[in-house]
Amino acid sequence: MASAIYQLGEQVLISAFNRSPIVLSHGLGVRVWDTDGKPYLDFLGGFAVNTLGHCHPRVVKAVAEQADKLIHSSNLFYNEPSVRLAQLLTEHGAGDRIFFCPSGAEAVEAALKLARKYAYRQGERQKTRFVTALRSYHGRTFGALAASGKPEMQEGFGPLPEGFRYIPYNDLDALERAMDSSVCAVILEPVQGEAGAHVGSREFLRGARELCDRHGALLIFDEIQTGMGRTGAFFAYEHVGVKPDILTLAKGLSGGMPNAALAATDRVASAFRPGDHGATFGANPVVCAAGIATVETIVENDLLRHVREVGDYLIDRLRYLQTVRPNIADVRGRGLLIAVELSTDNKPVARLAAERGLLVAAGVGNTLRLLPPFIITKQDVDEALSILDSALRDALVTA
Numbered sequence: 001m002a003s004a005i006y007q008l009g010e011q012v013l014i015s016a017f018n019r020s021p022i023v024l025s026h027g028l029g030v031r032v033w034d035t036d037g038k039p040y041l042d043f044l045g046g047f048a049v050n051t052l053g054h055c056h057p058r059v060v061k062a063v064a065e066q067a068d069k070l071i072h073s074s075n076l077f078y079n080e081p082s083v084r085l086a087q088l089l090t091e092h093g094a095g096d097r098i099f100f101c102p103s104g105a106e107a108v109e110a111a112l113k114l115a116r117k118y119a120y121r122q123g124e125r126q127k128t129r130f131v132t133a134l135r136s137y138h139g140r141t142f143g144a145l146a147a148s149g150k151p152e153m154q155e156g157f158g159p160l161p162e163g164f165r166y167i168p169y170n171d172l173d174a175l176e177r178a179m180d181s182s183v184c185a186v187i188l189e190p191v192q193g194e195a196g197a198h199v200g201s202r203e204f205l206r207g208a209r210e211l212c213d214r215h216g217a218l219l220i221f222d223e224i225q226t227g228m229g230r231t232g233a234f235f236a237y238e239h240v241g242v243k244p245d246i247l248t249l250a251k252g253l254s255g256g257m258p259n260a261a262l263a264a265t266d267r268v269a270s271a272f273r274p275g276d277h278g279a280t281f282g283a284n285p286v287v288c289a290a291g292i293a294t295v296e297t298i299v300e301n302d303l304l305r306h307v308r309e310v311g312d313y314l315i316d317r318l319r320y321l322q323t324v325r326p327n328i329a330d331v332r333g334r335g336l337l338i339a340v341e342l343s344t345d346n347k348p349v350a351r352l353a354a355e356r357g358l359l360v361a362a363g364v365g366n367t368l369r370l371l372p373p374f375i376i377t378k379q380d381v382d383e384a385l386s387i388l389d390s391a392l393r394d395a396l397v398t399a
């Protein structure tokens with residue numbers, strides 16, 4: 001059965017991804033099963049999406065009940081779940097006002113458009129440039145692709161939108177040199193996720209805020225991966241005490257359902273007037289109901305504290321593993337956004353781990369990325385680490 005689906009998939013799907021032959025069928029909590037009935041401990045979490053694990057009863061119930069009432073309406077009308085979710089996000093510090101859209105890249109597009117329109121409405125027509133970090137990841141649409149500091153990802157897709165300047169991440173001097181009166185916004189991830197959990201320094205992020213204020217530019221934090229509790233705070237900006245003007249959210253926002261948001265201060269948000277932007281599927285009541293269930297579950301179960309505790313435990317265990325497995329070059333991260341950088345090829349390690357029942361992502365630069373759900377226990381960590389240990393050992397032997 002699994003191999004038939006795999007073979008059919010190889011024929012009918014576009015090969016934009018490096019898919020493994022595993023065909024997943026169902027999940028519950030931290031575990032997911034393939035169509036042959038084999039269980040996996042899921043430390044990939046659908047790339048930081050499944051914050052409450054698989055099929056959390058609260059999310060399942062919210063989706064089922066809302067699907068039975070109203071699945072889609074349009075943005076010509078209000079619907080209760082989207083208004084309530086926006087209220088929750090503003091209460092937790094995302095910003096004053098929210099725009100919903102279906103995917104992260106669209107939230108980034110909206111952020112870039114809002115920053116340009118804001119400068120335009122201020123009468124600052126020369127302010128059109130963006131400053132962004134090398135190695136950053138902001139999505140795959142043209143604007144988000146131009147904002148991503150990854151030349152290899154942009155290759156063959158030009159011409160890209162103009163006006164982007166790239167600086168090394170955590171390099172405040174370079175940022176200062178890139179700033180002038182033509183810059184409308186600086187866009188940064190507080191922790192570079194896709195690049196392998198590079199944590200933004202307090203000095204850099206605070207300095208970015210000051211430079212933006214000095215040059216009349218907006219600060220955009222792309223918290224699509226770091227937001228909604230992933231780093232142990234609701235938003236990663238809280239760790240450094242730097243508030244952005246615009247913030248983007250997606251991955252963990254709705255407990256597995258596709259949802260994204262742009263949040264902005266009142267002042268900046270007012271640059272968008274009716275007709276300026278849109279998204280047919282934005283503010284969908286079903287995905288927003290799932291978002292409400294997700295936020296409420298995080299709050300009621302004090303999951304942010306748990307993310308910090310179990311995240312520290314996981315990092316400590318990985319650092320210990322580093323002392324006995326010399327092919328671990330570095331362990332980085334914050335909360336449950338963690339990367340293990342190897343000095344050897346990461347793909348055979350990820351493959352062996354999956355064979356032995358642990359899902360992790362093989363990321364850029366020979367990193368293994370660990371993005372488990374917030375509900376993992378120390379026992380889950382111990383189980384994952386013993387599989388990872390054996391995979392690290394045996395991948396070296398067989399290499």
Ligand SMILES: *Cc1c(COP(=O)(O)O)cnc(C)c1O
Pocket residue numbers: 103104105106108137138139140189193194222223224225226250251
């Ligand atoms: C995943 C990600 C995106 C893109 O989100 P999509 O939903 O895949 O479009 C943008 N920015 C960051 C920081 C991300 O991690």
